[in-house]
Amino acid sequence: xxxxxxxxxxxxxxxxxxxxxxxxxxxxxxxxxxxxxxxxxxxxxxxxxxxxxxxxxxxxxxxxxxxxxxxxxxxxxxxxxxxxxxxxxxxxxxxxx
Amino acid sequence: xxxxxxxxxxxxxxxxxxxxxxxxxxxxxxxxxxxxxxxxxxxxxxxxxxxxxxxxxxxxxxxxxxxxxxxxxxxxxxxxxxxxxxxxxxxxxxxxx
Amino acid sequence: xxxxxxxxxxxxxxxxxxxxxxxxxxxxxxxxxxxxxxxxxxxxxxxxxxxxxxxxxxxxxxxxxxxxxxxxxxxxxxxxxxxxxxxxxxxxxxxxx
Amino acid sequence: xxxxxxxxxxxxxxxxxxxxxxxxxxxxxxxxxxxxxxxxxxxxxxxxxxxxxxxxxxxxxxxxxxxxxxxxxxxxxxxxxxxxxxxxxxxxxxxxx
Numbered sequence: 001x002x003x004x005x006x007x008x009x010x011x012x013x014x015x016x017x018x019x020x021x022x023x024x025x026x027x028x029x030x031x032x033x034x035x036x037x038x039x040x041x042x043x044x045x046x047x048x049x050x051x052x053x054x055x056x057x058x059x060x061x062x063x064x065x066x067x068x069x070x071x072x073x074x075x076x077x078x079x080x081x082x083x084x085x086x087x088x089x090x091x092x093x094x095x096x097x
Numbered sequence: 098x099x100x101x102x103x104x105x106x107x108x109x110x111x112x113x114x115x116x117x118x119x120x121x122x123x124x125x126x127x128x129x130x131x132x133x134x135x136x137x138x139x140x141x142x143x144x145x146x147x148x149x150x151x152x153x154x155x156x157x158x159x160x161x162x163x164x165x166x167x168x169x170x171x172x173x174x175x176x177x178x179x180x181x182x183x184x185x186x187x188x189x190x191x192x193x194x
Numbered sequence: 195x196x197x198x199x200x201x202x203x204x205x206x207x208x209x210x211x212x213x214x215x216x217x218x219x220x221x222x223x224x225x226x227x228x229x230x231x232x233x234x235x236x237x238x239x240x241x242x243x244x245x246x247x248x249x250x251x252x253x254x255x256x257x258x259x260x261x262x263x264x265x266x267x268x269x270x271x272x273x274x275x276x277x278x279x280x281x282x283x284x285x286x287x288x289x290x291x
Numbered sequence: 292x293x294x295x296x297x298x299x300x301x302x303x304x305x306x307x308x309x310x311x312x313x314x315x316x317x318x319x320x321x322x323x324x325x326x327x328x329x330x331x332x333x334x335x336x337x338x339x340x341x342x343x344x345x346x347x348x349x350x351x352x353x354x355x356x357x358x359x360x361x362x363x364x365x366x367x368x369x370x371x372x373x374x375x376x377x378x379x380x381x382x383x384x385x386x387x388x
Contacts, residue, residue: 005132005133005134005138006135007129007135007138008132011129011132015129018125018129022119022122022123022126025118025119025122026119028115029115029116029119032108032111032112032115033108033112035102035108038103038104038156038157038159038160038164039160039182039186041102041104041156042156042157042160042186042190043186043189045149045152045156046153046190046192047193048149049149049150049153049193052142052146053146053288055142056139056142056143056146057285057288059135059138059139059142060135060281060284061281063135063136063139064277064280065277065281067135069266069273069277072263072266072267073269083258083263086258087251087254087255087258087259089136089139090251090284090287090288091251092139092140093139093143093284093288094247094251094284094288095143096142096143096144096146096147150385154378154381154385157378157381158378161374161378162378166374169360170363170366172364180355180356180360184351184355184356187348187351187381187385188348190381191344191348191384191385199326199327199329199332200329201323201329201332202326205326209320209323209324212316212319212320212323215316216313216316216320219309219312219313220313222309223306223309223310223313226302226305227302229296229299229302231296232296232297232298232351232353232354232358233354235296235298235350236350236351236354236380236384237380239343239346239347239387240347240384240386240387241387242343243343243344243347243387246339246340246343247340247387249336250336250337250340253329253336254329254333256329257329257330257333261329279330283330283333283334286333286334287337289337290337290338290340290341
């Protein structure tokens, strides 16, 4: 089916990583609730950012390897569109991390 | 009490922001579960990174304005220590975002 | 000729941007030499980082649009290689900015 | 003299680092002029970003350790101002890298 996203074969691994990140955010809430030391909270936030980066890069890789690659192989206007969209996503990804 | 963290007066606002971030992560899990388009998932991850950045900067500001400032006003070895620790935290913060 | 880099048609624009960045770095040297205020020097360094980011994104775009796309169109092992290499470059780019 | 910037005792080391960065930018111009491979140019740009980061962190450290610390020790409105200015600089620094 052509509507499957690029990450379909990695979906379970990605869901597991996101569940872990959700738990990390909950853990930081607990730290703040317990008046944990500012620098320790910051260190935990850094760990979450790194974990989110990892998920983002995985998605970017899957997207490039499946969606973009498939569109380029088929050629035509869709290929141009997908390459432009990928570059915009890379730029956004680089800016938010 | 001297053991209160720098963010103590902002604690409720920070907890609210973290709860919102936790909800955003849960939302991304739902998107992946529904086979959402890769680029849309990436955009949401970017929004979460930005929200985490905001919390990190708030904590850094509170920490500088209370803990570091207090230590510098009191002077001595603790002041040196707090300034060094702040700079290490700034460096880590800049690297993980 | 197949050995032309992806940025070949943008080369003059890229060289102009790099010459401007070189001038900005020279300008910061002058500021430091004149004992300029720390925060003003930092602001200038930020402007240089942003300009370098712009050149990096342009190169990444040209590379994807020409080299990677061409390899994917031709298919085979070279396509796999180029896609992997692109993803590694995106990751490095995101980490250093 | 109170007008000396925080980096005054590190000025020569900072100037040397900036001169090195200027040379690195010149080197990248040469690479582009020679039609070097896109990914190799990107790698070099990454090295320059990292070197600029290092200079920025050094300036931020010197600024905090001298200007901000001195203002906090003296107290009053100048202290508030310097702490606010530092936090704004940290935020900008984190955003441009």
